[in-house]
Amino acid sequence: MEKNNLGRCSELVSHQYSFHPVQCSFKAVVVRDRKGYCKKHDPEYKKAKRKEQDEKWDKESNERAKKKKRTQLEKEYCKYISTEELERRVNKSKEIEK
């Protein structure tokens, strides 16, 4: 693979001053499906990036769900305890933590 013969990236990108997308102006560094792409538009790179973002999002939404459940359970648990009792328990837990 001759790096210098790849030409420009074949990705079409939206252009600031044009309604129609224009060809990416970066030099191609990889060939996928006989088309050259710059580093940023390499389909494999984009795929990996998307996967990474998906996983990050999954993790975050997982943590959000966990937190939500925790808050919900706390609320429910406290519903059956008087404020005084709750305060007593919190203070006792603080004592233990020390």
Ligand SMILES: [Zn+2]
């Ligand atoms: Zn490009």
